[in-house]
Amino acid sequence: MSERRLIAYVHVDGVAYGPDDEIPAAVAKMIGDHAWADGSEASVDEGQGKTSDTTSPPPRTGRGSGAEAWREFAARHVDADLDVSGWSKEQVISVLEEAGVIEREQPKE
Structure with missing residues (x-):
């Protein structure tokens, strides 16, 4: 499983994955770098709420x-x-x- 955290929901092969989901390694390889939060999960602001991503x-x-x-x-x-x-x-x-x-x-x- 990937230890990286998504910044928004993404769809891979018809399945939705979100910021709090554990992403299988094979799926993580198909997700572009732009969809991942910078740094480790601990550095992500948990009170962030909604994302400003309007492309997803x-x-x-x-x-x-x-x-x-x-x-x-x-x-x-x-x-x-x-x-x-x-x-x-x-x-x-x-x-x-x-x-x-x-x-x-x-x-x-």
């Missing part, structure tokens, strides 16, 4: 995975003329997948 998509489940978070993410990453207000989370995710902004979630085996 919200998680698909759990805290921060609501429709509003996905609509805000879509507004930053798709055509400005596309009005996603009122869309469900599933509708927004589908459009983002079709546009190639995010990877399709693979069914868990």
Whole structure:
């Protein structure tokens, strides 16, 4: 397992990993350096709360995975003329997948 800590949620092969997750070594090798916190886990500010990273998509489940978070993410990453207000989370995710902004979630085996 990796001892490094992520700064935000990332999706690898359809699986979401977050700052508090233990990342398998094989998965850690696929995550870019920009997604890791600098220094050791002990130096990370535990009271940090939300991250200012606007390039990573919200998680698909759990805290921060609501429709509003996905609509805000879509507004930053798709055509400005596309009005996603009122869309469900599933509708927004589908459009983002079709546009190639995010990877399709693979069914868990």
